[in-house]
Amino acid sequence: xxxxxxxxxxxxxxxxxxxxxxxxxxxxxxxxxxxxxxxxxxxxxxxxxxxxxxxxxxxxxxxxxxxxxxxxxxxxxxxxxxxxxxxxxxxxxxxxxxxxxxxxxxxxxxxxxxxxxxxxxxxxxxxxxxxxxxxxxxxxxxxxxxxxxxxxxxxxxxxxxxxxxxxxxxxxxxxxxxxxxxxxxxxxxxxxxxxxxxxxxxxxxxxxxxxxxxxxxxxxxxxxxxxxxxxxxxxxxxxxxxxxxxxxxxxxxxxxxxxxxxxxxxxxxxxxxxxxxxxxxxxxxxxxxxxxxxxxxxxxxxxxxxxxxxxxxxxxxxxxxxxxxxxxxxxxxxxxxxxxxxxxxxxxxxxxxxxxxxxxxxxxxxxxxxxxxxxxxxxxxxxxxxxxxxxxxxxxxxxxxxxxxxxxxxxxxxxxxxxxxxxxxxxxxxxxxxxxxxxxxxxxxxxxxxxxxxxxxxxxxxxxxxxxxxxxxxxxxxxxxxxxxx
Amino acid sequence: xxxxxxxxxxxxxxxxxxxxxxxxxxxxxxxxxxxxxxxxxxxxxxxxxxxxxxxxxxxxxxxxxxxxxxxxxxxxxxxxxxxxxxxxxxxxxxxxxxxxxxxxxxxxxxxxxxxxxxxxxxxxxxxxxxxxxxxxxxxxxxxxxxxxxxxxxxxxxxxxxxxxxxxxxxxxxxxxxxxxxxxxxxxxxxxxxxxxxxxxxxxxxxxxxxxxxxxxxxxxxxxxxxxxxxxxxxxxxxxxxxxxxxxxxxxxxxxxxxxxxxxxxxxxxxxxxxxxxxxxxxxxxxxxxxxxxxxxxxxxxxxxxxxxxxxxxxxxxxxxxxxxxxxxxxxxxxxxxxxxxxxxxxxxxxxxxxxxxxxxxxxxxxxxxxxxxxxxxxxxxxxxxxxxxxxxxxxxxxxxxxxxxxxxxxxxxxxxxxxxxxxxxxxxxxxxxxxxxxxxxxxxxxxxxxxxxxxxxxxxxxxxxxxxxxxxxxxxxxxxxxxxxx
Numbered sequence: 001x002x003x004x005x006x007x008x009x010x011x012x013x014x015x016x017x018x019x020x021x022x023x024x025x026x027x028x029x030x031x032x033x034x035x036x037x038x039x040x041x042x043x044x045x046x047x048x049x050x051x052x053x054x055x056x057x058x059x060x061x062x063x064x065x066x067x068x069x070x071x072x073x074x075x076x077x078x079x080x081x082x083x084x085x086x087x088x089x090x091x092x093x094x095x096x097x098x099x100x101x102x103x104x105x106x107x108x109x110x111x112x113x114x115x116x117x118x119x120x121x122x123x124x125x126x127x128x129x130x131x132x133x134x135x136x137x138x139x140x141x142x143x144x145x146x147x148x149x150x151x152x153x154x155x156x157x158x159x160x161x162x163x164x165x166x167x168x169x170x171x172x173x174x175x176x177x178x179x180x181x182x183x184x185x186x187x188x189x190x191x192x193x194x195x196x197x198x199x200x201x202x203x204x205x206x207x208x209x210x211x212x213x214x215x216x217x218x219x220x221x222x223x224x225x226x227x228x229x230x231x232x233x234x235x236x237x238x239x240x241x242x243x244x245x246x247x248x249x250x251x252x253x254x255x256x257x258x259x260x261x262x263x264x265x266x267x268x269x270x271x272x273x274x275x276x277x278x279x280x281x282x283x284x285x286x287x288x289x290x291x292x293x294x295x296x297x298x299x300x301x302x303x304x305x306x307x308x309x310x311x312x313x314x315x316x317x318x319x320x321x322x323x324x325x326x327x328x329x330x331x332x333x334x335x336x337x338x339x340x341x342x343x344x345x346x347x348x349x350x351x352x353x354x355x356x357x358x359x360x361x362x363x364x365x366x367x368x369x370x371x372x373x374x375x376x377x378x379x380x381x382x383x384x385x386x387x388x389x390x391x392x393x394x395x396x397x398x399x400x401x402x403x404x405x406x407x408x409x410x411x412x413x414x415x416x417x418x419x420x421x422x423x424x425x426x427x428x429x430x431x432x433x434x435x436x437x438x439x440x441x442x443x444x445x446x447x448x449x450x451x452x453x454x455x456x457x458x459x460x461x462x463x464x465x466x467x468x469x470x471x472x473x474x475x476x477x478x479x480x481x482x483x484x485x486x
Numbered sequence: 487x488x489x490x491x492x493x494x495x496x497x498x499x500x501x502x503x504x505x506x507x508x509x510x511x512x513x514x515x516x517x518x519x520x521x522x523x524x525x526x527x528x529x530x531x532x533x534x535x536x537x538x539x540x541x542x543x544x545x546x547x548x549x550x551x552x553x554x555x556x557x558x559x560x561x562x563x564x565x566x567x568x569x570x571x572x573x574x575x576x577x578x579x580x581x582x583x584x585x586x587x588x589x590x591x592x593x594x595x596x597x598x599x600x601x602x603x604x605x606x607x608x609x610x611x612x613x614x615x616x617x618x619x620x621x622x623x624x625x626x627x628x629x630x631x632x633x634x635x636x637x638x639x640x641x642x643x644x645x646x647x648x649x650x651x652x653x654x655x656x657x658x659x660x661x662x663x664x665x666x667x668x669x670x671x672x673x674x675x676x677x678x679x680x681x682x683x684x685x686x687x688x689x690x691x692x693x694x695x696x697x698x699x700x701x702x703x704x705x706x707x708x709x710x711x712x713x714x715x716x717x718x719x720x721x722x723x724x725x726x727x728x729x730x731x732x733x734x735x736x737x738x739x740x741x742x743x744x745x746x747x748x749x750x751x752x753x754x755x756x757x758x759x760x761x762x763x764x765x766x767x768x769x770x771x772x773x774x775x776x777x778x779x780x781x782x783x784x785x786x787x788x789x790x791x792x793x794x795x796x797x798x799x800x801x802x803x804x805x806x807x808x809x810x811x812x813x814x815x816x817x818x819x820x821x822x823x824x825x826x827x828x829x830x831x832x833x834x835x836x837x838x839x840x841x842x843x844x845x846x847x848x849x850x851x852x853x854x855x856x857x858x859x860x861x862x863x864x865x866x867x868x869x870x871x872x873x874x875x876x877x878x879x880x881x882x883x884x885x886x887x888x889x890x891x892x893x894x895x896x897x898x899x900x901x902x903x904x905x906x907x908x909x910x911x912x913x914x915x916x917x918x919x920x921x922x923x924x925x926x927x928x929x930x931x932x933x934x935x936x937x938x939x940x941x942x943x944x945x946x947x948x949x950x951x952x953x954x955x956x957x958x959x960x961x962x963x964x965x966x967x968x969x970x971x972x
Contacts, residue, residue, distance in 0.1 A: 014499050023715055226515035228515060
């Protein structure tokens with residue numbers, strides 16, 4: 001399994017380089033190199049000898065609990081990978097590649113029709129994938145399960161009913177309140193100074209720079225080559241300092257999770273993150289619950305002001321904090337505030353579910369998209385480029401993972417509530433920039449376990465109950481009630 | 487073969503990252519990842535099906551010349567790799583790894599005895615390797631052949647007789663002449679400005695930054711992930727501007743070769759460099775014949791002076807040029823001038839040859855080393871750290887490749903002489919910073935052929951004769967005769 005992991009992580013290195021440093025002309029051969037390694041990986045993970053060993057180990061009663069879990073989860077992966085023929089894997093890879101090319105061109109030209117036939121093919125193939133993977137109630141469950149084990153359309157449906165019921169009217173109320181000023185974010189901020197400030201924030205969080213680094217990329221991301229080499233990337237915009245701050249803290253949260261996974265389990269499931277939802281809980285907890293709190297800016301506003309005395313001379317910590325939390329329905333998911341963000345996800349969820357049950361077709365996507373954005377966010381979509389074509393993910397064949405963004409935020413609120421209850425000084429510590437206890441708590445409660453617990457089990461173990469949207473809603477009401485004087 | 491190349495180049499990506507960006511703690515797992523990919527590579531290149539195909543193709547008369555050469559050279563590699571058992575490959579890898587650790591510690595503590603037993607093991611194994619690989623006259627030939635196909639101890643012996651006979655007394659004469667002033671190199675030079683200047687030089691050479699990039703590393707190197715993604719690295723020292731300039735132009739020369747290899751032959755021998763000697767001929771030609779010429783500094787001195795007006799205000803282009811060519815026997819090979827450099831190589835050659843024929847033992851190395859340095863360079867070696875322990879290469883098991891450094895310089899002189907004869911305006915062009923014709927010439931004469939010709943064949947094809955040391959010696963006499971007024 002370590003050898004298989006070696007190949008898997010090598011793919012991660014090649015992909016990281018592709019997004020950070022690779023020169024333009026290197027793209028074509030790089031895609032081929034990644035595809036070859038993926039083939040090698042698939043061959044290793046579906047090796048018959050491995051299957052035989054796993055079969056034997058499954059019956060071995062001398063294993064301890066951790067070993068049993070490693071065997072069980074590896075067998076799960078093995079059995080799943082075995083379901084796919086090489087032909088299917090290659091066809092999927094080829095279709096994704098074509099769909100991605102078409103999406104790029106369609107977005108550039110604001111012409112959905114370029115994308116449509118390729119996306120239709122891909123969705124067809126993804127539907128076949130659902131049948132191969134298997135599901136109980138809804139084909140979409142097979143997709144969801146890939147990112148959030150055990151998640152079902154039915155449970156998410158229920159969750160989003162709450163979101164709709166509670167968050168939609170709350171955002172309506174905010175819209176009618178006195179608005180927050182954030183124009184100072186959009187002055188000119190020297191990129192190198194922003195970079196230094198970002199590193200300060202990561203260091204403060206406890207990110208280990210001897211076991212990781214930060215680089216620039218056009219889309220911020222986190223990747224791990226092993227728990228002792230975790231890379232985060234960020235994006236720096238000269239005319240919007242908030243962009244760097246969010247991506248930096250957000251990816252830092254992901255990075256801390258990866259650095260906290262047990263290196264001694266390298267190659268085995270217990271060295272891996274539980275699910276995308278739990279991963280996102282770590283990034284969102286740092287980004288929103290910590291990074292968008294007043295306590296955080298009491299500590300860090302003087303620092304950012306030190307870097308940018310002219311730009312921020314008439315600004316106070318509290319103004320900065322409020323600006324960081326400005327709520328405003330918008331077109332683009334990635335730049336949405338922490339409340340309306342979930343409407344974007346909700347729309348994706350509804351569309352994906354409908355696509356997989358066949359109640360809508362790929363051809364219906366633009367009209368459906370625009371109607372939903374009007375309904376939930378009250379915005380008119382001016383072009384498909386700023387609408388249904390905005391994100392890369394569908395062209396990559398990633399259906400069913402958008403919901404993990406919302407799930408992650410809700411887990412984050414629930415975990416953070418517990419962390420505060422267990423450590424009443426937490427807010428005071430954050431005000432001083434002391435993150436050690438919080439990180440220690442996350443390490444012990446979440447990181448160190450790898451995939452020993454499912455997301456749901458972990459949540460119960462930590463908080464005593466299953467995922468409960470009320471924590472997020474209470475957090476939102478308290479914070480935004482104060483900011484918007486509701 | 488493309489798939490095999492994909493794995494090989496993936497190893498190159500991992501190694502590049504290891505030397506440039508990898509955080510400290512990532513080292514252990516990275517070594518494991520590279521080792522696993524090496525295993526995958528070895529398995530692919532020794533696959534029986536490949537062997538069968540190569541056998542069939544060898545008899546296929548419908549192939550054209552290039553295809554035949556690709557089959558012939560691939561079969562050569564296949565047959566060679568087949569000679570090694572997995573056990574031998576793994577034992578070698580383990581021994582190298584231990585020897586490298588021991589060397590690091592020995593160098594740090596200036597204690598050869600830490601290194602000795604490990605190096606003894608490695609040399610023993612390398613001798614076995616010679617027997618496995620096979621040779622005609624001398625076991626050392628098997629090692630030489632790995633880096634410079636067809637090179638033999640006998641031929642090199644002859645070559646170095648000339649070097650000794652001509653270069654030793656010439657350097658003696660220089661030692662007695664009026665010395666050159668280079669103290670201005672060692673002022674304080676801002677690293678970022680040096681970096682910009684280095685990029686200017688690379689661009690001027692014609693290095694394609696859409697198909698490559700330059701990064702920092704502690705030891706400058708060039709690596710290729712395919713002809714459209716070639717990476718060079720350099721080292722920048724604040725107190726020695728010459729270091730950056732040399733490594734930049736030198737690696738740039740290697741990089742241009744790699745960028746000039748035919749991408750359409752990717753994965754096949756015709757997309758690969760001929761030998762280390764020819765590779766070095768490209769880096770040395772740019773570094774020495776171009777970069778250490780007066781014409782070059784007529785163009786580039788005003789540029790470096792623009793970057794560093796204070797440091798260079800009393801310096802003239804000609805002073806800079808002379809300083810660039812200061813000859814001074816020294817202890818450390820990597821910082822040697824272009825003449826005494828070959829004494830370092832000669833010493834290595836003599837030692838390696840003696841080691842492989844068994845006339846000296848590993849235990850004799852320090853004393854033997856120090857005596858040779860006294861004899862050829864007239865310097866007293868103050869410590870093994872600055873003597874026999876200075877270089878990493880033996881600990882990596884790299885015996886037989888030092889000579890390629892000298893061979894490369896001599897090829898460079900011979901090629902450059904021809905280039906000047908074929909284009910009498912070459913010097914004038916260099917004075918203007920116009921490198922296009924030179925690069926075009928190198929592309930057509932050397933790069934584009936990949937491994938179609940052997941080094942020796944190529945040399946004859948380009949210059950009408952075999953490698954001839956006289957070209958280097960004439961070049962040296964003319965240039966240094968003028969500089970030192972001999």
